[in-house]
Amino acid sequence: xxxxxxxxxxxRVVREPQRGVYDREEIYKILDEGMVCHVGFALEGQPYVMPxxxxxxxxxxxxxxxxxxxxxxxLSGGASVCLTVTLTDGIVVARSIFNxxxxxxSVLALGKATIVDEPSEKLEALRAFSEKILPxxxxxxxxxNAQELKAxxxxxxxxxxxxxxxxxxxxxxxxxxxxxxxxxxxxxxxMVADAPIREADCSPEIPVPSYVAQYRR
Amino acid sequence: xxxxxxxxxxxRVVREPQRGVYDREEIYKILDEGMVCHVGFALEGQPYVMPxxxxxxxxxxxxxxxxxxxxxxxLSGGASVCLTVTLTDGIVVARSIFNxxxxxxSVLALGKATIVDEPSEKLEALRAFSEKILPxxxxxxxxxNAQELKAxxxxxxxxxxxxxxxxxxxxxxxxxxxxxxxxxxxxxxxMVADAPIREADCSPEIPVPSYVAQYRR
Numbered sequence: 001x002x003x004x005x006x007x008x009x010x011x012r013v014v015r016e017p018q019r020g021v022y023d024r025e026e027i028y029k030i031l032d033e034g035m036v037c038h039v040g041f042a043l044e045g046q047p048y049v050m051p052x053x054x055x056x057x058x059x060x061x062x063x064x065x066x067x068x069x070x071x072x073x074x075l076s077g078g079a080s081v082c083l084t085v086t087l088t089d090g091i092v093v094a095r096s097i098f099n100x101x102x103x104x105x106s107v108l109a110l111g112k113a114t115i116v117d118e119p120s121e122k123l124e125a126l127r128a129f130s131e132k133i134l135p136x137x138x139x140x141x142x143x144x145n146a147q148e149l150k151a152x153x154x155x156x157x158x159x160x161x162x163x164x165x166x167x168x169x170x171x172x173x174x175x176x177x178x179x180x181x182x183x184x185x186x187x188x189x190x191m192v193a194d195a196p197i198r199e200a201d202c203s204p205e206i207p208v209p210s211y212v213a214q215y216r217r
Numbered sequence: 218x219x220x221x222x223x224x225x226x227x228x229r230v231v232r233e234p235q236r237g238v239y240d241r242e243e244i245y246k247i248l249d250e251g252m253v254c255h256v257g258f259a260l261e262g263q264p265y266v267m268p269x270x271x272x273x274x275x276x277x278x279x280x281x282x283x284x285x286x287x288x289x290x291x292l293s294g295g296a297s298v299c300l301t302v303t304l305t306d307g308i309v310v311a312r313s314i315f316n317x318x319x320x321x322x323s324v325l326a327l328g329k330a331t332i333v334d335e336p337s338e339k340l341e342a343l344r345a346f347s348e349k350i351l352p353x354x355x356x357x358x359x360x361x362n363a364q365e366l367k368a369x370x371x372x373x374x375x376x377x378x379x380x381x382x383x384x385x386x387x388x389x390x391x392x393x394x395x396x397x398x399x400x401x402x403x404x405x406x407x408m409v410a411d412a413p414i415r416e417a418d419c420s421p422e423i424p425v426p427s428y429v430a431q432y433r434r
Contacts, residue, residue: 152315194404
């Protein structure tokens with residue numbers, strides 16, 4: 001498998017091309033770090049963008065299709081979608097408003113999503129969701145039964161037409177602004193977990209699992 | 218102005234309808250808390266979803282159109298878009314895999330986005346972005362000049378067809394799973410800021426502004 005995704009006219013980063021990333025491992029890393037994706041599809045000319053859980057298995061993205069699947073089921077041969085994952089890493093504080101920015105990493109994947117009907121593939125997709133959001137949980141929890149698998153709607157998008165856009169580092173002000181007595185720099189951002197909240201009916205004798213107590217993204 | 222957005226066939230929350238929110242103030246609050254939106258639009262049948270900065274002024278959303286504007290400029294009368302904002306508030310840890318979920322708040326706004334050409338409206342939109350991401354910064358920073366305003370691409374989406382979907386609270390397991398000796402609860406998530414990083418050329422004599430030093434979302 002090539003180390004990079006070949007950019008197409010639809011995925012090549014045109015604006016700020018130096019931010020374009022096509023390296024397969026770097027794109028996988030962003031996808032694996034994200035928690036929620038935004039899936040876009042069009043129906044009768046109207047685009048919809050739905051947040052949903054997802055997981056990656058090799059070169060396929062599986063995503064929860066609950067919000068979209070009824071609408072997409074009618075489309076034979078798969079539905080054209082765009083799946084986008086965005087991580088916000090920091091606020092870029094420049095001397096000029098114009099050069100303010102965000103540090104971020106985002107992946108855009110285009111292609112046709114198809115509905116997964118095979119129960120064992122659904123199960124693997126659910127395991128991928130679970131291990132991605134909360135590693136260790138899958139082994140502890142009560143696994144899906146046949147009826148639950150049937151009620152779960154999963155879509156698969158092969159990763160073929162993919163690119164990422166990444167901004168890192170400090171602000172870039174224009175030369176005439178550099179001497180201005182204005183603070184400039186970056187405010188790093190990250191997602192943290194607060195202390196877990198035990199469900200009311202969960203016996204205090206059941207210890208908090210380490211993957212919950214020590215959760216971090 | 219009515220207190221709620223009237224749901225349409227396109228915005229009514231059908232799956233998990235108890236999660237549907239149409240209240241104007243609650244929707245504004247989600248929009249004002251979010252930092253990045255995902256804008257969906259379709260070109261030649263292919264949907265695209267782009268992350269971008271945005272701000273709200275009254276009943277209009279302004280968003281940075283850099284990635285989309287060249288593509289959208291050709292569409293007379295505005296381009297059909299879907300603008301989605303998602304906040305992830307927690308991981309819902311159920312006894313069964315099937316009942317795992319996320320606590321989240323998301324807003325979906327449908328409509329036609331038009332390009333903002335008027336410089337004073339652009340300036341107000343930029344101020345809204347700035348005050349949203351980093352309140353207090355606008356007054357300190359060097360303001361946009363005419364050339365920068367011209368180079369900035371802003372789109373406006375009126376808030377007319379809008380709904381939100383909100384999940385809060387503990388997991389809901391099925392009755393037969395309740396006695397299982399499996400921990401259940403919620404892991405709250407939030408975005409935090411780490412210590413700001415001064416840009417290399419920014420004199421240490423310039424103090425860190427309080428809105429940077431004490432930044433929190």
